[in-house]
Amino acid sequence: MDFLLKGLLALFWLVVIPTASGALFFKKNEPFSLAKSFLFGYLFLFSISEVLILLFMYFSRPLHELVLCYGITAGLAAAGGAIRMYRRKSSVPGDFRALRGTSVWLWAAVGFIVFQVAVAVVLAHHDADDALYVAAATTAVETDSIFRINAYTGLPYVRLPRRYILSPFPIFLAVVSQLSGGLHPAIMAHTIFPAVFLPAAYLVQDQIGKKWFSDNKTGRGVYLFCAALLIWFSAYSVYNAGNFQMVRIWQGKALLASILLPMIFYLSWAIVLKKQAEHSWLLYFMANLSACLLSSMGIILAPVMMGIFIVLGLFFVRSLKKTALGLLCCTPSLLLGASYIFIMLGRKWGIL
Numbered sequence: 001m002d003f004l005l006k007g008l009l010a011l012f013w014l015v016v017i018p019t020a021s022g023a024l025f026f027k028k029n030e031p032f033s034l035a036k037s038f039l040f041g042y043l044f045l046f047s048i049s050e051v052l053i054l055l056f057m058y059f060s061r062p063l064h065e066l067v068l069c070y071g072i073t074a075g076l077a078a079a080g081g082a083i084r085m086y087r088r089k090s091s092v093p094g095d096f097r098a099l100r101g102t103s104v105w106l107w108a109a110v111g112f113i114v115f116q117v118a119v120a121v122v123l124a125h126h127d128a129d130d131a132l133y134v135a136a137a138t139t140a141v142e143t144d145s146i147f148r149i150n151a152y153t154g155l156p157y158v159r160l161p162r163r164y165i166l167s168p169f170p171i172f173l174a175v176v177s178q179l180s181g182g183l184h185p186a187i188m189a190h191t192i193f194p195a196v197f198l199p200a201a202y203l204v205q206d207q208i209g210k211k212w213f214s215d216n217k218t219g220r221g222v223y224l225f226c227a228a229l230l231i232w233f234s235a236y237s238v239y240n241a242g243n244f245q246m247v248r249i250w251q252g253k254a255l256l257a258s259i260l261l262p263m264i265f266y267l268s269w270a271i272v273l274k275k276q277a278e279h280s281w282l283l284y285f286m287a288n289l290s291a292c293l294l295s296s297m298g299i300i301l302a303p304v305m306m307g308i309f310i311v312l313g314l315f316f317v318r319s320l321k322k323t324a325l326g327l328l329c330c331t332p333s334l335l336l337g338a339s340y341i342f343i344m345l346g347r348k349w350g351i352l
Contacts, residue, residue: 006181010188013179014196017074018042023081023088025280032088035203039263041081042200043283046290048073049175050332053168053293057146057160064144066171067178105221112228113202116246120194125247130189133251136170137185141178146171162343166336167296169252189250197249201258202228207266252294256301260291264302268309272326275317285329292336299340303333 018041025040026032049070056066135151143149147165150157164170173193177185183192205227206220213219234242244251245258264287270278288306291298310326313319 002181006183007192010176010180010183010192013074013176014192017078018045020078020081020085021045021074023084024077025283025286026084027280030279032085035206037081037085039200039203039207040283041078042259043263043286043290044077045074046172046293047286048077049172050168050289050293053146053171054166057165057168057171060148061146062144063140063146063171063174063178066146067175070175071179103218103221105218105225107221109202109221109225109228112225112232113199116228116232117195117198120198120246120249121191124190124194126190127248127251129248129251130186132164133170134173134186134189136164137173137177137189140171140174141182141185162340163296165343166340167252167293167298169255169294172293173250193250197255197259198245201245201249201262204259204262204266208262208269211266211269253297256291256294256298260287260294260298261301261305263287264291264305268306272306272309272313272322273316275319277322281325281329284326285332288329289332292332296340299333299336303330303337306330 015038019034019038020041021044022037022039022041023032025044026037052066052070052073056069132151136147139149139151139154140146147160147168148156173185173189177183177188180188180192202224206224209220209223209227212223231242231245234240234246237243241257241261244254248254249258264284267279267284267287271281271284284306288302291302306326306329310323310330313326314323
């Protein structure tokens with residue numbers, strides 16, 4: 001019974017809260033979609049997590065204060081989003097009406113994805129990197145601290161780990177574990193996260209499929225089915241995005257590869273390469289900040305990917321305003337990248 005209650009709390013914080021929060025970021029005349037609201041909500045939650053964790057870590061505050069602050073912020077955002085959903089309630093059933101006439105390929109893709117989620121949850125892979133990622137979250141919970149105790153040794157850090165302090169996704173794991181009734185971070189990572197983030201990865205692919213095949217439901221279904229098929233047979237290497245998605249979706253770098261970079265691709269297409277942006281520029285900014293939370297590679301890869309689309313937009317859309325806005329959306333990566341270089345040089349010269 002206790003585990004069931006914790007599971008329901010995890011469902012609330014990992015599905016209900018982001019879906020409600022995402023409703024805040026739709027443009028006034030933009031058609032509402034529960035799938036997009038869920039994805040937009042995670043861009044918001046990852047963004048506020050990056051900011052809050054860095055602030056609380058810098059001021060050496062305990063984990064329980066971070067949990068409280070995150071919970072209040074996410075709860076208020078979800079309440080605001082729920083109010084917006086209620087006011088636009090006539091548009092919500094559109095998600096369900098759109099299922100009429102759906103291609104058999106799309107249903108086949110959904111069935112295949114459900115099977116993959118079941119495999120990922122029941123046959124959870126135990127990865128060597130968990131010695132840091134899951135252990136860091138567990139250490140944070142047990143010591144009520146944020147990157148103060150070395151998860152490898154149990155001793156206080158002499159120096160904070162420079163590779164991880166700017167991308168503290170394990171602390172996000174610790175926070176949601178605490179909000180879920182104290183569910184152990186290892187259970188949250190290996191059982192709950194795959195059930196949430198694996199479908200999220202395919203929701204992003206579905207949005208891309210809608211772009212490729214806007215007037216072709218069969219093409220959209222075939223695209224999603226092929227994407228699921230390629231992911232399923234991606235174990236020819238341990239380094240590709242498909243393998244990361246299937247066997248360690250709970251790690252920040254896997255979320256970066258399977259969700260955030262494809263999401264940046266989709267948003268770039270819908271915002272930067274369109275004369276009239278289909279979504280809010282704030283989402284583009286939050287996508288960059290979210291990538292920074294997930295992995296130090298995100299600090300580098302996100303602005304590179306966004307920069308390529310900004311250059312393409314300059315040539316095809318020819319709008320200096322869009323170019324300026326795109327560059328502004330890259331500022332989180334640029335600031336954190338500069339901070340990382342400063343930390344590296346400071347360590348080398350004995351300043352830090």
